[in-house]
Amino acid sequence: MSHEPPPANRNPGPEAGHRSGVTGRGPRIGVFVCHCGKNIAATVNVEQVVEAISHYPGVVYAARHEYMCSDPGQDLIKKAIGEHRLTGVVVAACSPSMHETTFRRAAEEAGLNPYLLEIANIREGCSWVHEGPETTDKAIRIARAMVEKVKGNHPLSPIEVGHAAKCLVIGGGISGIQAALDIADAGFEVLLVERTPSIGGRMAQLSETFPTLDCSQCILTPKMVEASRHPRIRLLTYSEVAEVTGYLGNYHVVIRKKPTYVDPDKCNLCGDCATACPIRVPSEFDRGLSERAAIYVPFPQAVPSSYTLDEASCLGLNPLRCSECAKVCTAGAIDYDMPEERIEEDVGAIVVATGYDLYEKERMAEYGYGTVPDVIDGLEFERILSAGGPTKGEVRRPSDGKVPKEVVFIQCSGSRDPELHKSYCSKICCMYTAKHALLYRHNVHDGKAYVFYIDIRAGGKDYEEFVVRAMEDERILYLRGKVAKVFRDGDKVVVWGVDTLTGKRVEVAADLVVLAQAMVPSAGTGELARKLRIACGGEGFLKEAHPKLRPLEALTAGIFLAGAAHGPKDIPEAVAQGSGAAAKAIAILSAPVLTHSPEVAEVNEDLCSGCAICVPQCPYGAITPGDVAHVNELLCEGCGTCVAACPSGAMTMRNHTDLQVERMIRAALAEAVEVAGG
């Protein structure tokens, strides 16, 4: 029957409802019910919904369509708005997060204020989760409730605001670098803030990348150099975001740039200072496998290429205590009095790309991690494999420098272990473990490699082929099972495990054990998220606005997520997300004017006593206390928490007042409307 023109029920007028149509100026609501193919129509009798709602007070027109979001469906709405002089529209269809914009735009094209259109969600909350005749009854109730809401709605206009044409990118790893380059190439100024002395991030620490075995630094460093030379990128390394205030398009950020005590313009990288420095501390870049001086360059290709004097390790920044570095610096680059810089900027958008750390060693006691020196994590092994690493690329184990002849790789170390560790999959470990084993075999031809795995997740372009190559061509022994225990026995590291495919116990007396340690958000992610007023998920990774449809956005408008700060991901994904976040940011930076939903909280200044109970409730920091509370409409995302907290009813949500909610509840709970005929 779908070829027929959509049937329409007309409510002839006042006698249909005892409360409606008292005068010609009463509400004239149109209700449009969507079949959504079978999504709604399979469990909801759409005809009955149309019939029932057409008799509801205030409803003057009701119709249905196979796909209301289709052009003919939208045309049906537009036509009815004109023909029936509708003062409000309810579209009973899917979630408002799907098509509210679609239908509001259609309403606007037909001359109806878009905020007089509401969605009654009869799909996600109704047809998908119920079956039987009550499903139709519930759909009618939901539609009735939304008719009541629309009756109380007022026409609104979007709030317009100008913006700064500059972007802040937090985190100088590959994802942040990519975002910064894309935004700068689009013609906008970028502040790229990196906490460590050099950009490059984790990718700079890697040896080769899967599945192509490209040299990681070789493909990364051109991007680092490009970022440092870009006329529109201001690189702020050794810096941290101290404060963030403001809102979409108009964030005010304060950045603290720690003193490096070395003038980068004067430093000629001769390295005499580091040689002269009497201090040696573990190198962060080499994951503690080598040492560095208190004055150091993290790695040779560091950008900016200048030495940094690490205040925490230095004997005291004081010529009386030690000034060996300054004495030998012929360039005169060292300045113990260099102050901390405080940089304040207005930016229109923010990209957060703060990356990941590996799960703490101390928590993996069952694998001897942190106590047995020859149990190392994946990043340590990357450094061992790197030509620029502590062993110059030769595979040698940390304890005695011997070439390990038997190496055990343990996957899911700390991942997929909800009882003791992290419940999630760290996603990249299957791939990099295959790479590690393969590179190890390339390096040590007579070496034996074992991989303990739960299962292999190689979902990526050419990934499966890469793992198969490692297994078959390189004769790496993949053992399916978890390792029970790792302990030291003489100069061996004994691994006890079970091969669940054969059911046999496996014991390997290995020379080296490499743990594919779980990825966790980098230290300080939570603190930064609080400053930015964005959310973190249960595991501490930054939370996106919608897991499917808004994966690049934080819930706070104008803040975008990129890279592993958002969740475990590999390099191509981190780069893609960096570019994606950049595109989102560019959309803001290039907009002539920004708009914000007018459906925000509003203070009735005649009722507000300034008690300020609302202030700490706001997750967006939109409320300023005073004699009366003040809501920054551009910061407000319309969540309504303040409205619920306000004890005197002074705070209301536009088009979502208590009165409307009460009428909606009454409409939803009222006696079932008699459905005639079926």
Place this chain on the structure above:
Amino acid sequence: MVGKPKIAVYWTGGCGGCDVSFLELGAPLLDVLAKVEIAFWPALVDAKRADVEAFAPRSLAATLINGTLRTEENVEMVHLLREKSQLVVAFGACAHLGGVPGLANLVSREETLRRVYGDGFAIAPPPGGEADDAPPNLLPQAQPLSTEVTVDYVVPGCPPPPALIGLLFDALLSGDLPPAGHVFAHDKALCEECPRTREDRVLTKIVRPHELVPDPEACLLDQGMICLGPVTRGGCGAACPKAGMPCTGCLGPTPHAGDPGLAMISALASLVRAGDEGEASFAGEDAVLDSLVDPVGTLYKYSLPSYVAKRRSG
């Protein structure tokens, strides 16, 4: 002068404090008394019900009624006074919202009588008296004045603060009357008038007034006292919080607060914090809220009959 306007003051189920509160006006009371004729005021003037019955309808310019409606006789009297009055003013928290005696609604009338008089209580005339001499029966529940008669104005408070009584007389004597239903108090909550400073808007503990000597500057709610200031009309000058006692809500809820107890529960639930956010802190937050002793008596001290549905019937 054609004769002064006649006024009446009547008490139903009250404590007498409202009658005494007029004295708080001080010297201005004399000016007021000079301008009106007191036709009926049991606390001051010897007049009986029969005298009131003899008044012409609407012959009283205004009748100020205090006390909750608790007996059948209360109901008869307020209907009688309504008939004889141009304006009826609910005077004080009992007439306005039910008042402290309204907390008796937590138990049935029979239970109330049993607790006060013991078992075997029955309404009967005094020994040797006529059946008509029996005391009036209690109503099933205490009720605010507006449940029986139309109330034109409200002077809230327990008892009403002199400043608000003054506003009523100013209006009555000047003839510049506010619209019907007006409450002689502020629409804003009394936090507006409270000099205490609000800093950390979090509730980490709940303390009762006797458990704490409060900081003289800081908001009492921030110190853990359940101060109903945020839901209660201003107009008293925040007298209690200024003296270090939390507001107990006698001026009644602000016009859009709705049910003041629910509004306050909502606010307290918003403010409570125990540790970092997230599910781990829920138990701690519950413990803080559970430490509120006598929630009904705290949150509905004056307003139980107006807001809490009748649950127990005789």
